[in-house]
Amino acid sequence: MTTIIFENARIVDGTGDRPSEPVQVLIEGGFIREVGNKITSNAAQRIDLAGKTLMPGLIDAHVHVVASTADLGQNGLLPDALITVRAFKLMGEMLARGFTTVRDVGGATSGLVAATLEAAWPTPRLNISGKALAQTGGHCDYRGPYNDDPVRTRGFALGALGRICDGAPEVRKAAREELKSGANFIKIMANGGVSSPTDPIHFLGFSREEIIATVEEAENAGTYVSAHLYTDQAIRRAVECGVHSLEHCNLIGSETAKFAAEKGAFAVPTLVTYDKLSSEGPAMGLPAASVAKVDDVRLAGMESLTIMRDAGLQIAYGSDLLGGMHIHQSEEFVIRGRVLPAMEVIASATHIAARLLRMEGKIGTIAPGAFADLIVVDGNPLDDLSLLTRQGQHMPLIMKAGRFVKQTALT
Ligand SMILES: [Zn+2]
Numbered sequence: 001m002t003t004i005i006f007e008n009a010r011i012v013d014g015t016g017d018r019p020s021e022p023v024q025v026l027i028e029g030g031f032i033r034e035v036g037n038k039i040t041s042n043a044a045q046r047i048d049l050a051g052k053t054l055m056p057g058l059i060d061a062h063v064h065v066v067a068s069t070a071d072l073g074q075n076g077l078l079p080d081a082l083i084t085v086r087a088f089k090l091m092g093e094m095l096a097r098g099f100t101t102v103r104d105v106g107g108a109t110s111g112l113v114a115a116t117l118e119a120a121w122p123t124p125r126l127n128i129s130g131k132a133l134a135q136t137g138g139h140c141d142y143r144g145p146y147n148d149d150p151v152r153t154r155g156f157a158l159g160a161l162g163r164i165c166d167g168a169p170e171v172r173k174a175a176r177e178e179l180k181s182g183a184n185f186i187k188i189m190a191n192g193g194v195s196s197p198t199d200p201i202h203f204l205g206f207s208r209e210e211i212i213a214t215v216e217e218a219e220n221a222g223t224y225v226s227a228h229l230y231t232d233q234a235i236r237r238a239v240e241c242g243v244h245s246l247e248h249c250n251l252i253g254s255e256t257a258k259f260a261a262e263k264g265a266f267a268v269p270t271l272v273t274y275d276k277l278s279s280e281g282p283a284m285g286l287p288a289a290s291v292a293k294v295d296d297v298r299l300a301g302m303e304s305l306t307i308m309r310d311a312g313l314q315i316a317y318g319s320d321l322l323g324g325m326h327i328h329q330s331e332e333f334v335i336r337g338r339v340l341p342a343m344e345v346i347a348s349a350t351h352i353a354a355r356l357l358r359m360e361g362k363i364g365t366i367a368p369g370a371f372a373d374l375i376v377v378d379g380n381p382l383d384d385l386s387l388l389t390r391q392g393q394h395m396p397l398i399m400k401a402g403r404f405v406k407q408t409a410l411t
Contacts, residue, residue, distance in 0.1 A: 007022075035368060055366075064108075065087045065104050094326070113128060132189055134162045134189035136151070139192060193228060194277060215241055249304055251304070266313075268356070271336070316349075374399045
């Protein structure tokens, strides 16, 4: 494997409000070996980054790589071969935007992870929940009110984001099956959702008993539960039951945000998806009943960022886009930057997300021992977060595990 020294590297990693002084960074064997001023090495390649910014590869903590269309009920009926090919395309595009790690919160399987390790096409690192758990009539049950056909009790199809289970014994079994199959954590649908037809936003998914059972199963396996949540009531209940990763959180209040912060939970807002579901959803196949629900959560989203930040809640980066809307994945940076300091927005996609994924020190940082997952940005994203958008246009170099997945001439 190649050995490279980046020279004159000014680092932006979400730990400071300005780029570091220029340093040298030694890459060897897929890892960052050394960060310093006088690195002695016979590296074949030295790359001068004067005028650029070096960042750890970005982390998106809320994606669905199998969501090839916005009509998720339809997506679950597509053949696995088609979903696989589309997922590779979506993942390749995520990597090209600088996301070297993504956390899949419903859909991706360990089989897909194995495929990414064998395939010739580069993808981000995948951290997965397997199939999300949802109750009958919850967010993942795409049957309309007049459809009483039996649902699949197991998410056999690769394109299915979740599986239905009811009652503590079934929920425990489902969690155990996902963990056995290689899930890194467990995802549950604990509130109503936009993309499913019979669960309004205020709907509470699962009983307390079922949530507590899932948390116990996850903790027994040394991991945690992530939950799909919008309303303050649902979030408070989930945190009381031990849920650790709080997805969306659009309607959170300040008392609940403080409570979640005290419990050491993480929030993963996904504001860009509501913007795009509202403007582009209908054209992308989102059913009309779902479009009507979008504004229930979209309008409160911006306020939630300030509430969570003021409460001291750890906030990780999420996008949650579906189908053709994936191209907007990086716009979450700019949306958050309207209310939060750029350093905090970057931290959400670097060291905070790394902590949520329990990969602290391995990703989201430029330090010895971390994977050599790096991006080079033209200019300083602390001054202009939009440098991280436009499909990686301002990223001349993208490296994953010490290999360039994008390498254009530095100017
Ligand atoms: Zn989601």
